[in-house]
Amino acid sequence: MPTRNGQSPERLSWRVLLWTAIAGLVFGLVGLGEPAEDALRVARNTLHTHQASGDIVLVEFDDQSLRKVGRWPWPRSHQAALVDKLSNAGARRIFFDLTFSGLSRPADDAAFAQSIRRSGRVTLAAKARFGPDAGAQQDDVPLAMFARNAQLGSISVIYNYQNAVWRVPYASRVRGHTVPSFSAQLGGRSGTVGENFIPDYSLDVASIPTFSAADVLSGTDFAGKLRGKDVILGVTSDAGNDKFYLPGTGKMGGVYLHIIGAESLKSGTPVDLGWIPAFLFGLAAALLSLILRGTRNQTIALASGAAVLLLGPVLTEMRMVMLDITPGLFVIMVISTALTWRRYRVRGLVNPVSNLPNLNALRADREGGRKAIVAARLLNYEGIVATLTPAGERQLVEQIVSRLNVGDSSRTLYQGDAGIFAWFESRGQPFGNHIDALHTLFRNPARVGGRPIDLAIAFGVEVGSGRSLSNRLASALVAADEAAHDGLKWKYHDPETLADASWKLSMLSQLDDAIDRGEVWVAYQPKIELATRQIIGAEALARWTHPDKGPIAASEFVAAAEAHDRIAKLTDFVLEKAIVAAAAINRNGGSFDMAVNLSARMLVDKGFTLRLSALLARHGLAPQHLTLELTETAALGGNGEGLDMITRLRDFGVRIAIDDYGTGLSTLEYLKKIPANEIKIDQSFVKGIADNRSDRVMVQSTIGLAHSLGRQVVAEGVEQQEILDLLIEMGCDIAQGFAIGRPMSLDSLGKRIAMERKRNAA
Ligand code: C2E
Ligand code: CA
Ligand code: CA
Numbered sequence: 001m002p003t004r005n006g007q008s009p010e011r012l013s014w015r016v017l018l019w020t021a022i023a024g025l026v027f028g029l030v031g032l033g034e035p036a037e038d039a040l041r042v043a044r045n046t047l048h049t050h051q052a053s054g055d056i057v058l059v060e061f062d063d064q065s066l067r068k069v070g071r072w073p074w075p076r077s078h079q080a081a082l083v084d085k086l087s088n089a090g091a092r093r094i095f096f097d098l099t100f101s102g103l104s105r106p107a108d109d110a111a112f113a114q115s116i117r118r119s120g121r122v123t124l125a126a127k128a129r130f131g132p133d134a135g136a137q138q139d140d141v142p143l144a145m146f147a148r149n150a151q152l153g154s155i156s157v158i159y160n161y162q163n164a165v166w167r168v169p170y171a172s173r174v175r176g177h178t179v180p181s182f183s184a185q186l187g188g189r190s191g192t193v194g195e196n197f198i199p200d201y202s203l204d205v206a207s208i209p210t211f212s213a214a215d216v217l218s219g220t221d222f223a224g225k226l227r228g229k230d231v232i233l234g235v236t237s238d239a240g241n242d243k244f245y246l247p248g249t250g251k252m253g254g255v256y257l258h259i260i261g262a263e264s265l266k267s268g269t270p271v272d273l274g275w276i277p278a279f280l281f282g283l284a285a286a287l288l289s290l291i292l293r294g295t296r297n298q299t300i301a302l303a304s305g306a307a308v309l310l311l312g313p314v315l316t317e318m319r320m321v322m323l324d325i326t327p328g329l330f331v332i333m334v335i336s337t338a339l340t341w342r343r344y345r346v347r348g349l350v351n352p353v354s355n356l357p358n359l360n361a362l363r364a365d366r367e368g369g370r371k372a373i374v375a376a377r378l379l380n381y382e383g384i385v386a387t388l389t390p391a392g393e394r395q396l397v398e399q400i401v402s403r404l405n406v407g408d409s410s411r412t413l414y415q416g417d418a419g420i421f422a423w424f425e426s427r428g429q430p431f432g433n434h435i436d437a438l439h440t441l442f443r444n445p446a447r448v449g450g451r452p453i454d455l456a457i458a459f460g461v462e463v464g465s466g467r468s469l470s471n472r473l474a475s476a477l478v479a480a481d482e483a484a485h486d487g488l489k490w491k492y493h494d495p496e497t498l499a500d501a502s503w504k505l506s507m508l509s510q511l512d513d514a515i516d517r518g519e520v521w522v523a524y525q526p527k528i529e530l531a532t533r534q535i536i537g538a539e540a541l542a543r544w545t546h547p548d549k550g551p552i553a554a555s556e557f558v559a560a561a562e563a564h565d566r567i568a569k570l571t572d573f574v575l576e577k578a579i580v581a582a583a584a585i586n587r588n589g590g591s592f593d594m595a596v597n598l599s600a601r602m603l604v605d606k607g608f609t610l611r612l613s614a615l616l617a618r619h620g621l622a623p624q625h626l627t628l629e630l631t632e633t634a635a636l637g638g639n640g641e642g643l644d645m646i647t648r649l650r651d652f653g654v655r656i657a658i659d660d661y662g663t664g665l666s667t668l669e670y671l672k673k674i675p676a677n678e679i680k681i682d683q684s685f686v687k688g689i690a691d692n693r694s695d696r697v698m699v700q701s702t703i704g705l706a707h708s709l710g711r712q713v714v715a716e717g718v719e720q721q722e723i724l725d726l727l728i729e730m731g732c733d734i735a736q737g738f739a740i741g742r743p744m745s746l747d748s749l750g751k752r753i754a755m756e757r758k759r760n761a762a
Pocket of ligand 1: 525540541542553554555558570571574597598599629659660683716717718719736737738739743
């Protein structure tokens with residue numbers, strides 16, 4: 001399900017992949033994975049251990065030999081005897097993993113030299129020295145008297161921090177000559193200096209034919225067992241001080257290295273593909289997981305990628321094709337971790353049933369502040385779901401979602417628990433009809449597994465305020481509940497329902513009495529005509545001065561009275577006072593206009609028109625001198641009833657004003673439909689025209705629009721002279737606000753008008 005930024009919450013961005021690829025490259029180039037790489041290779045080797053060829057025989061100087069024959073090093077006469085015995089037994093070649101570089105007893109040396117010459121098949125070890133003191137001078141080579149009739153073989157190897165050998169050279173440079181390694185010679189392959197291969201440690205070292213040197217010396221019968229074989233002699237006893245770490249086997253005599261190297265070369269041509277192929281494969285698996293949808297598919301892609309990386313080399317390495325896999329694995333692991341983390345984070349923002357973003361996601365919408373919230377509540381949802389399987393619930397939700405998407409499938413739908421859905425609407429759009437239509441759609445039962453399910457739905461709308469999205473959503477839901485309670489399809493949020501209920505109730509019970517006791521009175525706020533700067537009327541505003549609490553804000557008790565259907569008495573009271581006042585001001589034939597606020601509730605009061613005409617007649621005020629102010633939403637709410645009443649009032653001659661214009665659902669259609677004489681632009685816009693461009697545009701275009709429809713424009717809340725001047729420039733008709741006059745007593749208003757008349761007369 002796409003979110004605001006068009007990104008699937010369950011998928012990763014390309015950027016994550018790019019950075020992972022770069023990190024993987026560095027990982028591979030630096031060789032960070034070496035320890036893990038070695039451990040993995042050892043583990044793989046256990047899956048394909050194989051037997052030695054049997055062509056290479058080890059004659060070991062082991063503990064047993066040293067016990068039987070004597071302490072190490074043995075006199076070279078013993079080595080001479082060994083050469084003779086082995087040659088006589090038909091050995092093909094004899095390799096000594098010992099460097100005979102120093103002199104010993106002359107007689108022994110001579111005997112050894114002679115045996116080498118007699119045999120003609122001896123290879124002696126030479127060793128290039130590495131490290132800071134390296135150089136041809138330090139290279140270990142056999143004495144010339146031995147070397148003269150022998151082959152030379154290099155026993156240099158490359159070992160790592162663990163003293164483990166992971167690379168065996170084909171040849172080394174010793175005293176300026178290229179000397180093929182024991183492994184290369186025994187394995188029957190050649191290569192250049194600097195070229196090396198990864199030995200195959202999957203060889204089972206126990207399968208190497210082995211004889212103890214002591215047994216060979218004592219002439220044990222090995223007839224036939226050595227004929228045609230290559231023999232390598234080396235120290236395996238601890239006394240020899242020649243031990244290496246054999247991966248997968250442990251510490252073993254260095255001689256094994258040469259045998260393992262040789263056996264590796266015998267079983268195939270070792271190829272080292274390095275880390276790039278596995279790295280690319282890991283990247284491909286990561287890429288796939290980015291393209292695929294759904295947790296399951298992504299997991300399958302990554303897990304099978306990892307499995308191939310872990311096990312694939314088992315097959316290739318059986319054919320001596322070596323692969324390094326840690327950079328590839330690294331990529332897969334990073335992507336898996338990132339995905340898991342993302343899912344974990346996203347889980348808090350997604351409804352698990354539908355995968356739609358949930359209400360937390362709605363609350364986090366950054367642009368939500370500028371939009372209206374519509375909340376839908378399936379009233380019987382929990383009761384229905386209790387009878388459904390999880391799959392059934394998913395089916396039901398799918399049908400609900402597809403109905404809610406009718407007419408506008410592009411917007412994001414949010415789903416909460418317990419059958420709550422919500423979305424944003426732009427404030428400028430009229431969506432009342434749309435909600436009506438949606439409500440109608442829900443009259444048809446849903447079908448789950450062939451069973452019809454009746455759905456009951458109600459909608460609530462919060463058009464917007466400075467409050468947090470969380471509060472606004474709660475308000476929209478309260479409005480939906482109220483709509484359901486009142487049997488309406490939908491309802492706007494009433495800001496007052498959130499106020500302190502207990503005070504409101506006691507206040508309400510007191511309001512009627514307060515009117516009777518005279519605590520309620522009417523203030524008048526003058527309105528001037530901008531062209532002439534003359535007072536042309538006033539707005540009547542209810543005031544309640546509570547004996548204990550002092551003045552109570554009009555908005556507070558008016559909204560409370562409205563919400564509880566107690567507004568009629570207040571309205572009638574204010575109307576009467578205002579009509580009496582206007583009639584008095586106009587007694588000498590003036591055209592003073594009195595404005596009275598009319599709550600929406602009054603529009604359904606059948607007796608209102610009658611009472612109004614009676615009042616006007618009784619006090620002698622012409623209907624055209626009375627303006628009734630209606631808030632935008634008041635006229636729209638409910639059915640056509642309100643509009644009928646407005647039309648009747650207009651026909652009767654009373655003027656109609658649209659109050660607080662701009663805060664609700666104002667459209668051209670709406671303006672045309674309501675037969676208002678006057679549009680009062682809400683204070684919030686008027687206050688902004690000096691420094692807010694969009695407020696200025698709104699006021700200017702409203703003036704243009706209203707004039708084109710033949711309506712007058714009143715600017716409310718004018719607090720500064722600067723704003724007044726701007727309004728004149730913009731062609732506004734009438735202004736009201738503290739800059740002109742605060743709401744005042746009738747007495748004060750009378751004095752102000754009298755003063756103005758005197759000035760005009762003068
Ligand atoms: P409203 O109809 O928008 O009335 C204008 C409100 O703005 C009044 O607040 C007024 O005192 C205030 N006002 C006027 N000029 C300025 C200004 O320059 N700056 C500022 N900051 N405020 C200004 P009030 O009297 O507290 O009334 C609040 C609301 O209560 C009214 O808003 C109206 O909706 C409602 N109301 C007041 N009297 C009645 C009534 O008799 N019947 C009904 N149904 N509603 C009433
Ligand atoms: Ca008003
Ligand atoms: Ca107003």
